[in-house]
Structures are given as C-alpha cells and as structure tokens.
Amino acid sequence: EVQLLESGGGLVQPGGSLRLSCVASGFTFNNYGMTWVRQAPGKGLEWVSAINDSGDSTRHADSVRGRFTIARDNSQNTLYLQMNSLSAEDTAVYYCAKTRGPGVIRVGLDVWGQGTTVTVSS
Amino acid sequence: DIQMTQSPSSLSASVGDRVTITCRASQGISNYLAWFQQKPGKAPKSLIYAASSLQSGVPSKFSGSGSGTDFTLTISSLQPEDFATYYCQQYNSYPLTFGPGTKVEI
Numbered sequence: 001e002v003q004l005l006e007s008g009g010g011l012v013q014p015g016g017s018l019r020l021s022c023v024a025s026g027f028t029f030n031n032y033g034m035t036w037v038r039q040a041p042g043k044g045l046e047w048v049s050a051i052n053d054s055g056d057s058t059r060h061a062d063s064v065r066g067r068f069t070i071a072r073d074n075s076q077n078t079l080y081l082q083m084n085s086l087s088a089e090d091t092a093v094y095y096c097a098k099t100r101g102p103g104v105i106r107v108g109l110d111v112w113g114q115g116t117t118v119t120v121s122s
Numbered sequence: 123d124i125q126m127t128q129s130p131s132s133l134s135a136s137v138g139d140r141v142t143i144t145c146r147a148s149q150g151i152s153n154y155l156a157w158f159q160q161k162p163g164k165a166p167k168s169l170i171y172a173a174s175s176l177q178s179g180v181p182s183k184f185s186g187s188g189s190g191t192d193f194t195l196t197i198s199s200l201q202p203e204d205f206a207t208y209y210c211q212q213y214n215s216y217p218l219t220f221g222p223g224t225k226v227e228i
Contacts, residue, residue, distance in 0.1 A: 044209065045158075045211070047219065050216075059217075105214070106154050107213065109213070110168050111168070114165050
C-alpha cells in the first residue's frame, strides 16, 4: 500500500524555522516527483513546492520562494520542506503528495499524506 | 499564473441526486486537470486525472469531462459519503493552481 507520513509540524514563533518530513512507503520513491501543498484554516488548497524524482529540479510558489526549500533523500525515502522566516500567513496543514511520474508538470498528483499542522504564533 | 474558478461554490443536494460541478481555467490547459474530494479534517483524495480518467479504486459514479478551459465533474447518484468539498486543479504549468472548492451539502 502506498503511504506518505508527514511529521515535523508544531508551534513556532514568527521569524522562526521548521523542517517538515514526509516518509514514503509502498512504492519506488526515486521514480516519482513529489510536492507540498498547504491548507490554511478554513481555506482552500495552495501548492507550495515541487521536486522531480532525482531531486535536481525544484520549484516554489511565489509566496514561499526564498524562505522555503524542498529537498529529498532517495536513500531514506524521505521528502523534506525546510521553512525559514515563518509568519502567521504560513499557518496551515501541510500535505505531501506523490505525482504520477518522474516529474510534476503534466503528470498530476495521486496519493496524499494525512498532513502535519504548522502554527506560527507568538 | 493560471486562475481556476469553480461553480457553484456550494450546493445543496439529496441522496440519489445527479450533481455537476464546473471548473474553468483562465487559459487553455489541454486535459491537465484533476479533481479531488476532501472531507472535514481529512486529506484530499484523488478522484479524476487527465480530465476524465478515473483514479484506481474510485467508484464509477464519478466522471469528468472537458478540455481546454472548461471542465465538469459529475456524481451520478449522490450518496451520504459523497458530501464533501471538491477541488479542481490544473497541472499544465507552474504554479500548480487549485480552484476555490465546491462544498456539496445535504
């Protein structure tokens, strides 16, 4: 069974940092692109970051570019999101999601993790 | 950026009803369109990809159609477990963008 399990969320002060992890199982991790998508309380879904299968191509939404970094360790079947300079606007549930192929664009998402909650507050 | 709109934003329906949700892209995206279902407190679940392909394990009462800029999701016979919020998403180009969602209520 394909599974994604996020962790690393929590309460952080404005300006602080947090690193999210997403451990994958049930599929050949290094064959698929991965993404992070977030959902602020009571709001819709917002794409955050994407990475291809090998990890040498990454993209970020304008709202997080320069503050967030997506990375992966294919030897550990793990996806990461390093989040710096956090603000209240980053408060959300963060989901990792697997794509249907090695890339992200024109491939689509299929399996999602259960999410991890990030709260930015003093 | 490609903007995605959905209509209606919410709808009330009864068990057994046929429901149609519309999604429109601000520019052509071929068939690079997905639909997701989300229930309160849960992660989104993939229903449809490539505009009309059914995700494995999803019942055939869900169907999608469209190409270019206009797309629809149809639920042929609404069941209690189908009451949820539905999102469309384009994956033709970055940034990936989602519609604002359609809440299907009793």
